[in-house]
Amino acid sequence: MRGASLWRDAWRRLLRNRSAVAGGVLVLVLAIVAVAAPLIAPYDPLAPSLGDRLSPPSAAHWLGTDDLGRDILSRMIYGARVSLQVGILAVALALAAGAVLGIVAGYYGGLPDNFIMRVMDVMLAFPSVLLAIGIVAVMGPSLGNAMIAIGIVSIPVFARIVRSSTLQVKSNEYVEAARALGASDARIIFRHVLPNCMAPLIVQATLGIATAILDAAGLSFLGLGAQPPAPEWGAMLSGGRAFLRIAPWVTAFPGIAIVLLVMGFNLFGDGLRDALDPRLKR
Amino acid sequence: MYRRSALAIAGIILVLLLAAGVGSAESPKYGGTLVYGRGADSVSLDPINVTDGESLIVTRQVFDGLLQYNEKNTSVEPALAVSWSASKDEKVWTFKLRQGVKFHDETPFNAEAVKFNFERWKDPKNPYHQGAFEYYSYMFVQGETDLIKSVDVVDDYTVRFVLERPLAPFLANLAMTPFAIASPAAIKKYGADVGNHPVGTGPFKFVKWDHGDKIIIERNDAYWGGKPCLDKVIFRSIPDNSARFMELESGSIDIMDGMSPDDVKIAEKNKALKVILRPSFNVGYMSLNMEKKPFNDIRVRKAIAYAINKPAIIKAFFAGLAEVAKNPMPPSLWGYNDKVKDYQYDPAQARKLLAEANYPNGFETTLWAMPVPRPYMQQPQKIAEAIQADLAGVGIKAKIVSYDWATYLDKIAYGEHDMCLIGWIGDNGDPDNFIYVLFSGSNAVPGRASNYSFYKNPKVDELLVKAQTVSDVATRTKLYEEVQQLIHDDCPWVPLVHSTPPLCAKKSVEGYIPHPTQSESFRNVWINK
Numbered sequence: 001m002r003g004a005s006l007w008r009d010a011w012r013r014l015l016r017n018r019s020a021v022a023g024g025v026l027v028l029v030l031a032i033v034a035v036a037a038p039l040i041a042p043y044d045p046l047a048p049s050l051g052d053r054l055s056p057p058s059a060a061h062w063l064g065t066d067d068l069g070r071d072i073l074s075r076m077i078y079g080a081r082v083s084l085q086v087g088i089l090a091v092a093l094a095l096a097a098g099a100v101l102g103i104v105a106g107y108y109g110g111l112p113d114n115f116i117m118r119v120m121d122v123m124l125a126f127p128s129v130l131l132a133i134g135i136v137a138v139m140g141p142s143l144g145n146a147m148i149a150i151g152i153v154s155i156p157v158f159a160r161i162v163r164s165s166t167l168q169v170k171s172n173e174y175v176e177a178a179r180a181l182g183a184s185d186a187r188i189i190f191r192h193v194l195p196n197c198m199a200p201l202i203v204q205a206t207l208g209i210a211t212a213i214l215d216a217a218g219l220s221f222l223g224l225g226a227q228p229p230a231p232e233w234g235a236m237l238s239g240g241r242a243f244l245r246i247a248p249w250v251t252a253f254p255g256i257a258i259v260l261l262v263m264g265f266n267l268f269g270d271g272l273r274d275a276l277d278p279r280l281k282r
Numbered sequence: 283m284y285r286r287s288a289l290a291i292a293g294i295i296l297v298l299l300l301a302a303g304v305g306s307a308e309s310p311k312y313g314g315t316l317v318y319g320r321g322a323d324s325v326s327l328d329p330i331n332v333t334d335g336e337s338l339i340v341t342r343q344v345f346d347g348l349l350q351y352n353e354k355n356t357s358v359e360p361a362l363a364v365s366w367s368a369s370k371d372e373k374v375w376t377f378k379l380r381q382g383v384k385f386h387d388e389t390p391f392n393a394e395a396v397k398f399n400f401e402r403w404k405d406p407k408n409p410y411h412q413g414a415f416e417y418y419s420y421m422f423v424q425g426e427t428d429l430i431k432s433v434d435v436v437d438d439y440t441v442r443f444v445l446e447r448p449l450a451p452f453l454a455n456l457a458m459t460p461f462a463i464a465s466p467a468a469i470k471k472y473g474a475d476v477g478n479h480p481v482g483t484g485p486f487k488f489v490k491w492d493h494g495d496k497i498i499i500e501r502n503d504a505y506w507g508g509k510p511c512l513d514k515v516i517f518r519s520i521p522d523n524s525a526r527f528m529e530l531e532s533g534s535i536d537i538m539d540g541m542s543p544d545d546v547k548i549a550e551k552n553k554a555l556k557v558i559l560r561p562s563f564n565v566g567y568m569s570l571n572m573e574k575k576p577f578n579d580i581r582v583r584k585a586i587a588y589a590i591n592k593p594a595i596i597k598a599f600f601a602g603l604a605e606v607a608k609n610p611m612p613p614s615l616w617g618y619n620d621k622v623k624d625y626q627y628d629p630a631q632a633r634k635l636l637a638e639a640n641y642p643n644g645f646e647t648t649l650w651a652m653p654v655p656r657p658y659m660q661q662p663q664k665i666a667e668a669i670q671a672d673l674a675g676v677g678i679k680a681k682i683v684s685y686d687w688a689t690y691l692d693k694i695a696y697g698e699h700d701m702c703l704i705g706w707i708g709d710n711g712d713p714d715n716f717i718y719v720l721f722s723g724s725n726a727v728p729g730r731a732s733n734y735s736f737y738k739n740p741k742v743d744e745l746l747v748k749a750q751t752v753s754d755v756a757t758r759t760k761l762y763e764e765v766q767q768l769i770h771d772d773c774p775w776v777p778l779v780h781s782t783p784p785l786c787a788k789k790s791v792e793g794y795i796p797h798p799t800q801s802e803s804f805r806n807v808w809i810n811k
Contacts, residue, residue, distance in 0.1 A: 050598040
């Protein structure tokens with residue numbers, strides 16, 4: 001009962017937060033666009049039409065065409081798919097690995113804790129994009145590898161959050177009670193520790209998706225992520241850069257799309273944090 | 283009568299005054315720095331060990347060869363050699379050298395220096411033979427045979443070449459930028475590192491090279507051809523076409539190479555800039571690596587040729603400054619075979635050929651594209667994407683692959699690619715420099731290949747060697763025409779484009795004459811302040 005009311009409280013607080021709602025709606029709309037891409041895209045995002053190269057926004061091409069004459073709107077619609085997919089999968093990877101490492105470190109302490117957290121510290125010492133570039137350089141440029149790389153560099157943040165939550169929860173009386181009753185480590189972790197880490201993890205995951213999308217766009221911009229002809233926003237930005245002077249729409253629209261999606265996730269994530277943080281409870 | 287002639291005299295005086303006025307405005311001014319912006323850094327500054335234009339445009343300023351080209355075309359003129367004569371059988375050539383010339387390190391230029399350089403290039407056992415020496419083998423080696431049998435010092439300023447057999451383009455070859463005479467003292471001093479320390483006799487001396495960024499050279503006051511106007515030249519690498527163009531507009535560079543044809547319209551509207559068109563003397567193409575499956579199958583190669591809509595690509599990416607290529611050499615060069623009929627864009631035919639070759643659903647492969655703009659292809663990545671889409675239309679799924687420029691050249695010379703975009707800029711105005719370099723079996727050696735398709739046709743080799751041995755132009759024309767037809771039938775490449783590369787400069791840059799071979803001397807360039 002108590003758990004349910006915590007979530008209900010949080011939900012109510014979230015709905016009262018206007019910017020969080022705006023962020024949520026933004027994310028929702030883009031998610032629908034991504035899912036329905038084949039239904040709503042007016043053109044094939046990959047089919048070039050060299051004769052219509054770099055044509056400005058018009059009735060036929062609402063957002064104009066790029067340097068190969070491809071419809072920018074269609075490419076952006078499909079691009080939403082790519083970006084959301086990369087963001088969510090990268091964070092899922094980071095979350096899964098980070099949670100396991102964090103719990104092991106926090107719950108068992110001692111040598112495993114020291115070892116895991118020092119490795120995490122080393123990873124945090126690198127600027128995340130630089131580390132991601134390094135990983136992609138080793139694995140070879142592709143969208144899948146960029147996603148894995150972004151996932152890997154986001155692990156430490158999640159591991160830290162889970163570890164600190166675990167440390168807090170572990171010393172609570174109810175955990176000791178459970179142990180006294182003979183509960184196994186696995187039961188304690190899954191029944192008591194993990195549920196108590198959920199709130200900060202959800203917040204971090206939401207914000208992490210925004211970062212992951214931005215990083216993926218950055219890697220694609222550098223040619224290390226999505227490979228041509230894939231319609232990825234970062235790659236579209238980089239492809240249009242050469243024509244910034246004569247065809248600004250080629251760069252502008254994918255740029256706006258990145259801003260909107262990342263902003264959506266950030267607003268929503270911030271709202272979630274405010275809603276879920278018990279210290280802010282009035 | 284008297285009045286009229288007085289009038290005439292007054293008129294003549296007026297004309298003379300005007301001419302004098304114009305003349306004074308046109309006379310070169312000394313001083314100033316030229317900042318030359320380009321798409322890629324040099325690979326090395328040892329001219330004999332490079333093949334790329336970005337290296338040769340710098341070494342052209344630092345070194346001289348025995349001969350050089352006229353500043354506008356490829357007719358041969360004296361440089362370090364002042365006169366020459368050939369024996370009747372055209373196998374023995376004697377050159378009289380220019381006297382009193384000194385290398386930038388103050389050591390004298392003489393016949394010994396010429397012999398030293400040629401022996402370094404020729405002999406793999408020579409202690410200073412460190413590198414691939416590509417151009418020497420492209421131009422002077424046939425199979426295992428070195429066509430220059432020996433280089434002998436007759437006296438201090440006379441040198442004699444003995445050839446294995448007559449070589450029609452011999453003089454034209456010697457005037458090429460790679461065959462530049464370097465200071466023997468510098469080669470001995472720097473060894474394998476001489477590519478970072480070029481010492482020649484040219485109008486400019488090397489100052490420093492910040493790899494990946496810039497190369498600085500300064501005026502050689504003692505230049506035998508007269509003091510150059512510019513104090514200094516800075517070659518800056520700015521890989522992004524639009525960034526380079528913006529730097530030109532904002533004034534931080536004075537002239538740019540590798541201008542995107544899309545930007546020509548913007549430049550023409552800008553009163554502070556002028557567009558300079560380089561005569562078209564190149565070919566941009568897609569090589570199909572015949573050592574690799576499935577490109578060993580002629581039906582697959584032809585299918586690819588039919589699958590690509592060349593006219594659409596060239597129209598889209600060259601803004602009218604190019605023509606569609608059907609042969610591996612430009613139409614402005616003698617020997618061009620206009621009777622060759624190109625493979626017309628025909629996806630149905632392509633699919634049919636693929637089905638015959640047992641690839642009814644196409645196949646997966648890679649398409650390599652240059653990472654930097656080249657004069658024959660300013661937007662290689664975009665063109666690769668267009669070709670990728672055309673190939674996808676017949677079921678061939680090509681992944682676009684790229685490496686940094688030096689690695690790219692190295693890897694394709696080893697034949698690691700499936701298909702690659704690349705091009706060639708004529709060096710010496712002889713068809714031999716296109717066809718022999720790009721198609722002879724002896725230039726299909728992994729590691730130093732220039733025949734990136736690894737095309738080996740004994741009939742073609744035979745005709746190419748024959749064309750080198752006869753000096754009669756009419757006979758040679760016939761031979762080259764025949765070779766072009768054979769190459770077309772075997773389809774080792776898809777010839778794409780002959781471009782007219784635009785350069786763009788500030789109005790104040792005077793005397794810049796773009797050479798068809800891409801390596802012009804800056805000795806007469808000046809800045810009108």
